[in-house]
Amino acid sequence: MTAKQANQVAIVGAAETNEVGKLPGVSAIQLHAEAARNTLADCGLTPADVDGVAAAGISPIEVAHYLGVTPIWIDNTAIGGCSFLVHVRHAAAAIASGKARTVLITHGQSGRSRVGQPSMPASPQSIQGQFEAPYGVLGPPTAFTIPVLRYMKEYGLTHEQLAYVAVAQRKWAQRNPRAMMRDPITVDDVFASRVIAYPFHLLECCLVTDGGGALVVVSAERARDFPKRPVYVLGTGEACESPIVSQMEDVTTSKAFRLSSREAFAEAGIGPADVDHLMVYDAFAHLPLYGLEDLGFVGRGEAGAFVAEGNTEPGGRLPMNTSGGGLSYTHTGMYGMFAIQESVRQLRGEAAAQVEGVEVGFVQGVGGMFMAAGSLVLSNAS
């Protein structure tokens, strides 16, 4: 390892809310708290043991006070769904430099039921308000999706291949009792689902759910003192590109994906060939394809065929989004926490659809509409 932060911290606590899905009886802040308390129980700690808190969506100050924690280190990095991956990276730096000892990272979102869920209307004077909102944008399904027709033209991705991403992930979800959507589907089922924003059908768009998750991060030195198998943080990365999708340099590739993953791989001293298990944030069916290419698992234009040939589904050589992902498992709005949770479960050997022999996991998160990215290389071997 290099002299960077690699391998100096570990995730020792990880848990989700009791349930994920449709939870009209729980507010957003309580989803944070339920996930946090489950996570503290998972690693045998109490709120008094926590000295650092990171959260997004709801301020870490509100989360800390609600839990009865008085942190001396806080991180309110809120850059969309990859915020929690970036929190892990920032926590690693803080712990390695002695600024914090025990960092709690929480996510909770009442994305479906909207109970106590803060909303953030864009100002008509913001960059987005002036240069995108006037054209009838209505949330991620109408903006995050815009790049794919250009990608299809440049690289020959077919509608069938795009649809198959949802089919492959449903195969994993069938094995996960907590997944919201578990019935097997075919490409024809995807095509038969209603068009949300051409070329995207409903089944190529993520779910909208309620839920939460949390993590406890400590130094690698302390990691063996906890009840569960430690998950070491070997490498981390973060990057951003543009606040609005229309200003991406090239919509057929995510610059933020490329930069954040390169940093994480370099810090870990490994490459794609060393990865046993992959999570790529899948708000829409094209995201895993961008991830596979931008992270270097396949060449440009090869991802559609790679998934359609079965490489990422059960029995394939690169198990990807093994919980069912945002398309079939759950998607509260800022899904990144759930991508980390599944990676941790796989590395602990406690996943619903457990893959044999997982030692190195890679988690790729996205924030906004290709706005930002976070990457983690995790391992159960120090």
Add this chain to the structure above:
Amino acid sequence: MSSKPVPKPTPETQPFWDGCSAGELRIQRCKPCDAAYFYPRPFCPRCGSDEVEWFRASGRARLYSYVINHRPGPGFDEDAPYAIAVVELEEGPRMMTNIVGVENTPENLVLDMPLQVTFERRDEMAVPVFQPAVEGGTR
């Protein structure tokens, strides 16, 4: 029924919106880079220079990418399904827009098709939208 969103200028973007109201697509160019850029800023995002100037773009563009949205945003009920597009201006920069003057179907909206700017009123403002270019003409 709500009306379509109306952009609100800032001091830095006012010349762009003034141009739209006057029926002109005014964007900025960096003199040292000799390159146009968008969205408006009083300096060049590429090199940082503040030697920049406003100019009238040709209004010619090509269709870069799009979706056809079936769940209308505020004020767009009567337009749905409608395209939310990104076009690439002849001068280089790209911008989000709507496509008018043609039914918004996958068959009609072919990537890289030539387009020409026009303007759509929104209250006291006007926003740039694009229509298929007329063969051989610049309108």
